Amino acid sequence: MKYDAQDCKLVSKKQLTPTIYDFRLYNPQLAAIAQPGQFVQVLVPGKTLRRPISVCDVEGDVIRLVFEVRGEGTELLSHTKTDESINIIAPLGKGFTLDPKEKTIFIGGGIGVPPMLYSARQCGQNAVVINGFRNKDAVILSEDFEKAAGRLIITTDDGSYGIHGFVTEPLKELIAEADKVCACGPMPMLKNIAKIAKEHSVPCQVSLEQRMACGVGACLGCAVPVKDGGRIIYQHVCKDGPVFDSEAVAWNGERPLPSTGSQLPVMKEAFNC
Numbered sequence: 193m194k195y196d197a198q199d200c201k202l203v204s205k206k207q208l209t210p211t212i213y214d215f216r217l218y219n220p221q222l223a224a225i226a227q228p229g230q231f232v233q234v235l236v237p238g239k240t241l242r243r244p245i246s247v248c249d250v251e252g253d254v255i256r257l258v259f260e261v262r263g264e265g266t267e268l269l270s271h272t273k274t275d276e277s278i279n280i281i282a283p284l285g286k287g288f289t290l291d292p293k294e295k296t297i298f299i300g301g302g303i304g305v306p307p308m309l310y311s312a313r314q315c316g317q318n319a320v321v322i323n324g325f326r327n328k329d330a331v332i333l334s335e336d337f338e339k340a341a342g343r344l345i346i347t348t349d350d351g352s353y354g355i356h357g358f359v360t361e362p363l364k365e366l367i368a369e370a371d372k373v374c375a376c377g378p379m380p381m382l383k384n385i386a387k388i389a390k391e392h393s394v395p396c397q398v399s400l401e402q403r404m405a406c407g408v409g410a411c412l413g414c415a416v417p418v419k420d421g422g423r424i425i426y427q428h429v430c431k432d433g434p435v436f437d438s439e440a441v442a443w444n445g446e447r448p449l450p451s452t453g454s455q456l457p458v459m460k461e462a463f464n465c
């Protein structure tokens with residue numbers, strides 16, 4: 193899909209928790225084509241590398257980004273004022289493949305929750321959402337998910353809100369009735385979800401997070417090993433993902449063979465060099 197650098201006005205800014213911000217950006221062109229699970233590369237003044245942030249939701253002509261302050265870049269971004277412009281490159285990556293008619297379980301863990309909102313909205317009443325957080329204070333976007341999906345289940349690690357435990361517990365109870373599972377969050381969570389989906393023969397897509405530089409497939413910044421038939425190859429999270437079929441992910445850290453003559457064409461293809 194064609195991507196573009198564009199300035200967009202920050203039309204609203206909310207602080208959801210002491211470290212999480214909810215930005216609404218006016219951008220009719222992007223709003224018309226953004227797919228659930230895709231991301232944007234945000235330019236932070238004073239920083240050369242852009243920061244990848246997922247599309248959380250699309251509301252008419254407005255794109256919503258929800259991000260956590262983790263380091264200097266997101267801290268600077270959080271200081272942007274309403275009516276100021278933010279430069280983004282978008283839309284980027286391959287998002288979730290969804291069918292509104294399918295009963296789909298959407299699972300978000302921590303800051304992996306925001307991209308599941310626009311994704312779950314595509315399936316409406318057929319969407320069951322399981323969102324997992326550390327504790328009650330970390331819970332975000334519940335009202336939005338309640339409106340967008342058929343059912344919302346919240347889990348917290350310490351039991352201070354919703355079900356006590358991990359997202360995988362409700363998943364085990366509900367998966368028998370699901371056509372598909374889509375998930376975004378920490379790798380150990382994704383690995384366990386993929387295992388449960390495989391045991392029940394339910395197709396599963398996972399959104400991977402990887403440190404990024406260019407965000408458009410032009411550097412080696414975000415390479416991950418994936419299964420391709422009987423071999424392991426590298427693919428780019430930014431261009432080939434961030435959403436991958438869970439069966440393709442090399443969950444046990446398998447790596448491609450060292451670059452022998454036979455592996456070289458594969459590496460060349462993966463890295464566009």
Ligand SMILES: Cc1cc2nc3c(=O)[nH]c(=O)nc-3n(C[C@H](O)[C@H](O)[C@H](O)COP(=O)(O)OP(=O)(O)OC[C@H]3O[C@@H](n4cnc5c(N)ncnc54)[C@H](O)[C@@H]3O)c2cc1C
Pocket residue numbers: 231241242243244245246247258259260261262263264265266267303306307400401402403404405434
């Ligand atoms: C496809 C994708 C979607 C994402 N969506 C969201 C989202 O919706 N909300 C949200 O809060 N966070 C999201 N992240 C994580 C977010 O990009 C990082 O938290 C952010 O880049 C950290 O930047 P920083 O300057 O604050 O931190 P620093 O650690 O100072 O960043 C230094 C450099 O490392 C890169 N970097 C650091 N951590 C990450 C990371 N986890 N992923 C990618 N690059 C990183 C930065 O872009 C920067 O170039 C997403 C990451 C990816 C890959």
Ligand code: FES
Pocket residue numbers: 403404405406407408409410411412413414415428429430431
């Ligand atoms: S970040 Fe450069 S190839 Fe993905």
